[in-house]
Amino acid sequence: MIEVSGVNKTFILGDSTVHALADINLRIEQGEYISVMGPSGSGKSTLLNMLGLLDRPDNGRYSLNGVDTQTLDENERARLRREQIGFVFQAYHLIARLTARENVEMPLMLAGVPARERHEAVAGILDRLGIAKRADHLPNQLSGGERQRVAIGRSIVMKPALLLADEPTGNLDSRSGAEVTEILENLNRDGITLLIVTHDNSMGERASRRIRMVDGAVAADQRFERVV
Amino acid sequence: MRLLDLLRFSLLALRRQRFRSAMLLTAVGLGVGAVVVLTALGEGARGYVLGEFAYLGKDTVIMMPGRKETTGGMPPITGVAAHAITLEEMEVLQRAVPGVTALAPMVMGNGPVSYKSRERDSMVIGTTAAFFPLRQLQIAQGRNLPELALGEGKQVAVIGQKLKEALFDSGRAIGQWVRLRDYRFRVVGVLAGSGDSFGADLSEAIFIPVASAQAVFNVHGLFRVTLKVKENYQVEAVKSAIAKQMQLLHNGELDVTIISPDAMLSTFDSILQVMTLGVAGIGAISLVVSGILVMNVTLMSVKQRTAEIGLLKALGAPSSQVRTLFLTEAALIAAAGAVLGMLLGHLLVFTGTQIYPDVPFATPAWALWASLALAIGTALVFAWLPAQQAADMEPVNALGKK
Ligand SMILES: Nc1ncnc2c1ncn2[C@@H]1O[C@H](COP(=O)(O)OP(=O)(O)O)[C@@H](O)[C@H]1O
Ligand SMILES: [Mg+2]
Numbered sequence: 001m002i003e004v005s006g007v008n009k010t011f012i013l014g015d016s017t018v019h020a021l022a023d024i025n026l027r028i029e030q031g032e033y034i035s036v037m038g039p040s041g042s043g044k045s046t047l048l049n050m051l052g053l054l055d056r057p058d059n060g061r062y063s064l065n066g067v068d069t070q071t072l073d074e075n076e077r078a079r080l081r082r083e084q085i086g087f088v089f090q091a092y093h094l095i096a097r098l099t100a101r102e103n104v105e106m107p108l109m110l111a112g113v114p115a116r117e118r119h120e121a122v123a124g125i126l127d128r129l130g131i132a133k134r135a136d137h138l139p140n141q142l143s144g145g146e147r148q149r150v151a152i153g154r155s156i157v158m159k160p161a162l163l164l165a166d167e168p169t170g171n172l173d174s175r176s177g178a179e180v181t182e183i184l185e186n187l188n189r190d191g192i193t194l195l196i197v198t199h200d201n202s203m204g205e206r207a208s209r210r211i212r213m214v215d216g217a218v219a220a221d222q223r224f225e226r227v228v
Numbered sequence: 229m230r231l232l233d234l235l236r237f238s239l240l241a242l243r244r245q246r247f248r249s250a251m252l253l254t255a256v257g258l259g260v261g262a263v264v265v266l267t268a269l270g271e272g273a274r275g276y277v278l279g280e281f282a283y284l285g286k287d288t289v290i291m292m293p294g295r296k297e298t299t300g301g302m303p304p305i306t307g308v309a310a311h312a313i314t315l316e317e318m319e320v321l322q323r324a325v326p327g328v329t330a331l332a333p334m335v336m337g338n339g340p341v342s343y344k345s346r347e348r349d350s351m352v353i354g355t356t357a358a359f360f361p362l363r364q365l366q367i368a369q370g371r372n373l374p375e376l377a378l379g380e381g382k383q384v385a386v387i388g389q390k391l392k393e394a395l396f397d398s399g400r401a402i403g404q405w406v407r408l409r410d411y412r413f414r415v416v417g418v419l420a421g422s423g424d425s426f427g428a429d430l431s432e433a434i435f436i437p438v439a440s441a442q443a444v445f446n447v448h449g450l451f452r453v454t455l456k457v458k459e460n461y462q463v464e465a466v467k468s469a470i471a472k473q474m475q476l477l478h479n480g481e482l483d484v485t486i487i488s489p490d491a492m493l494s495t496f497d498s499i500l501q502v503m504t505l506g507v508a509g510i511g512a513i514s515l516v517v518s519g520i521l522v523m524n525v526t527l528m529s530v531k532q533r534t535a536e537i538g539l540l541k542a543l544g545a546p547s548s549q550v551r552t553l554f555l556t557e558a559a560l561i562a563a564a565g566a567v568l569g570m571l572l573g574h575l576l577v578f579t580g581t582q583i584y585p586d587v588p589f590a591t592p593a594w595a596l597w598a599s600l601a602l603a604i605g606t607a608l609v610f611a612w613l614p615a616q617q618a619a620d621m622e623p624v625n626a627l628g629k630k
Contacts, residue, residue: 054542055624075546082544093539093627097240107543109233154543 001161001193002028002051007060009046009216020046021057022216028195030161033188035204036197038213044197045166047213051195052085052164053077065161082111086155086192088165088184092147094139094154100146101126101135104153111158125153129183145176152183156192163187165196169203181206229549238556241529248525249561255518256565256603257572263511263599264573264591268580270504272589277496279588286490287459288362289467291474292452295483311478312449315378315438321455324473327466330456332359333378335441341387341434342407343395350391351433352408354441360386360419362454365430370402370417373437381439385413388431392418408434411444463488508595515602518565519610522558526614530554537618538626551619558611559604566603570596 009021020043028034036044049055050062053069062069064080072080094103101122102109108118126132129149131142139147148168155163165184169177181203188194198204212220229237242249293313318333335354340347353359357373360366373386385406392401392415401415413436421431442448457466467486475482530537540550573591580589 049624052542054627055622075548078541078544078546080544081542087542089627093535093542095536095539097244109237110229110540110543110545110549112229114230115233158544 001030001065002026003061003063004051005061007050007057007062009043009050009055009057019043019216021050024060024216024218026211026218026221028193030193031188031191032193032195032209033185033207034193034195034209034211035207036195036211036213037199037201037204038219040199042213043216044213046216048164048166048195048197051162052087053081054087082107082158084161086158086160086163088148088151088155088163088168090167090170092139092144092151092171094147094150096139099136099138100131100142100150100153103139103150104157106154107158121157122153125157129153143176144172145179148172148176148180149183152180152187156187160192162193163195165194167197167199169198169200177203229552234552234556235560238553238560241533241553241557242561245525245529245532248528252518252521252525252561253565253568255521256515256562256607257569259511259515259518260566260569260599260603261573261576262514262569263508263595263602264570265576266507266511267504267595268573268577268589268591270500270507271592272580272584272587274497274500274504275588275590276586277500278493281489281493281496285362285364285456287457287463288490289455289457289463289470289486289488290452291455291470291484291486293449293484295485311481311483313453313474313484314448314450315442317474317477318450318453319378320477321470321473325466325469327458327461327469328455329458330358330362332356332362332454333438333450334359334452334454335438335445335447336451337441337445337447339408339444341391341395343404346395348391348394348432351430352441352444353430353433353435354438354444355435356438358456359435359454362456363430366420367417368420370415372417373435374416376437376439379439380437381443382437383411383413383440384416384437386417386419386435387415388419388429388433389421390429390431391434394432406434408436409444411440413440463490504592508598511599512602515599516606518603519606522562522607523610523614526554526558526611527617529557530614530618533618534621534626537621538623538628541621541623542627547619550621551615554615554618555608555611558607558615562603562607563600566600569599569603 004024004026007021007024008019011018011020024047036047038044046055050057056070065084067080069077069080095106098106104122104125105118108121126135129152131146131149131153134142134146139150142150163184168184169180172180184194184196185206196203196207204210208225209221209223211218291313293311315333318331322328322331332355337352338349339352341350356378357375360372367386368389373384374382376382387401395401395406396404401418404415405412406415419431436444455470457463467488471482471484471486474484537550577589577591
């Protein structure tokens with residue numbers, strides 16, 4: 001589903017240039033479970049943002065489900081994000097003035113789905129993520145784990161093919177971290193392509209494909225039998 | 229995004245930034261309120277002036293002694309002229325100027341009118357029977373002054389409603405004799421209604437034949453003359469015919485002022501309309517100034533909600549949608565401010581009508597719509613730049629900001 005070839009991204013900071021992505025070549029099939037690890041500053045987030053069409057590479061090719069994304073304008077990229085890509089961030093990025101339910105509904109609302117259909121679509125997700133009881137709470141009334149589950153709910157409400165998670169457990173204690181990981185893995189089992197950036201070795205080693213980045217380049221790309 | 233969702237989302241956002249919203253609401257509210265109040269004042273003044281002259285028909289012409297020196301100014305109220313206008317001249321006018329159909333000369337004065345032990349200081353108007361239809365005054369009881377030759381006096385009077393009540397209470401006035409200075413007049417008619425005009429309350433006046441008034445006050449000249457132009461005659465043409473005749477009578481000197489209220493009114497009307505527009509413009513300026521506030525507040529809001537903008541983009545909101553969100557917030561607050569301003573303005577206008585019931589204060593409908601449109605339009609124009617800034621943000625950069 002994803003084909004990346006010869007992709008570079010450099011940032012110029014003062015008089016030093018940082019090669020955040022250095023000649024990346026990747027092929028990802030539908031339904032894969034991939035972890036991306038590596039030292040801080042190695043380009044993990046940059047890679048994820050590029051795959052999520054939040055950022056543009058300087059050069060190279062990136063095709064998503066057969067669409068060459070480098071030729072798309074911003075509106076078309078927004079449409080691909082809306083329809084095919086879900087994001088989970090370390091910092092949750094919930095809208096503070098909206099309830100858990102409304103946050104989950106947000107993508108549907110932006111897409112113009114009527115309220116009743118939204119409620120139906122969201123009810124099952126809230127249930128499945130174990131936050132149905134907290135649906136009418138504001139984010140600041142929720143624990144970190146609950147917040148991240150709301151964010152996950154929001155990321156999958158449009159039924160994307162690709163789920164990108166940038167250190168989703170980075171702000172969580174180990175128990176809620178494990179719960180969030182399990183939720184993400186369950187989604188992957190249902191067919192979504194899951195790519196998780198993580199610092200946590202034990203989490204990274206759960207993935208069947210592990211990519212290691214160093215200085216913007218893919219240093220290792222290994223496939224394993226699913227352990228768990 | 230559905231309209232209802234859009235409005236709700238914007239309202240929630242506005243509620244989060246209460247202070248800024250309140251500031252904008254106040255600014256727009258004051259601007260719109262100013263337009264409402266100022267145009268109501270302008271319209272009130274216009275209505276008041278027009279109402280004061282409304283009793284004069286299109287086909288009347290007023291002549292008074294004295295000549296205004298500068299064109300376009302107000303005619304002299306107390307004309308001190310070399311030549312007075314006399315009754316004899318009016319007789320000449322009636323004969324010599326074909327366009328004049330009716331003519332009501334006026335001699336004015338004040339005097340004590342008494343009946344038995346009751347006495348009232350009244351306005352005394354010496355005139356002819358033609359006066360009442362010309363001024364659109366109705367006789368409620370009895371009859372009009374008799375048709376007399378201009379120079380002929382007679383001891384009869386028509387009195388106003390209030391004067392009648394002051395002297396006779398609810399008793400019968402018709403046929404009674406009242407005293408004015410050394411003369412006695414038999415009441416033949418009582419006026420209907422309050423007859424308020426020119427700021428003078430005609431219902432407190434007594435009307436007697438013009439020659440009798442000249443005798444009572446020992447005056448020769450007329451205070452003014454109201455003339456009615458015959459059907460199918462041009463008012464302006466008759467005016468100049470009268471002027472020519474008067475000039476002839478006054479040894480070639482044109483020392484009378486002749487005005488047609490209709491022409492005067494339309495001048496007044498346009499002056500007052502311009503005034504209303506002018507004060508509306510002052511209100512509008514304050515509205516436009518509030519636009520600068522709208523811009524700053526929206527700018528602040530965009531800065532503060534950068535991460536939210538990044539998120540919306542990550543969720544697939546196109547740039548136009550992000551722009552719409554911020555424009556909607558600005559338009560909503562402007563609309564709310566406008567409604568608030570209208571309520572406030574109307575309250576003030578209502579208070580004004582309570583204090584000055586004679587002045588028809590009223591905000592014209594166009595001012596309401598224009599101020600609402602201007603408030604929203606200004607908000608949209610000034611919010612556009614910051615909203616476009618939000619729309620143009622790179623999603624990855626926006627998301628990174630805290
Ligand atoms: N917007 C940016 N401007 C300048 N440098 C950046 C920017 N984003 C990332 N970088 C740099 O690119 C490199 C890779 O960053 P990142 O992808 O965030 O690393 P990681 O997520 O692996 O910690 C780092 O050296 C970082 O400083
Ligand atoms: Mg990172």
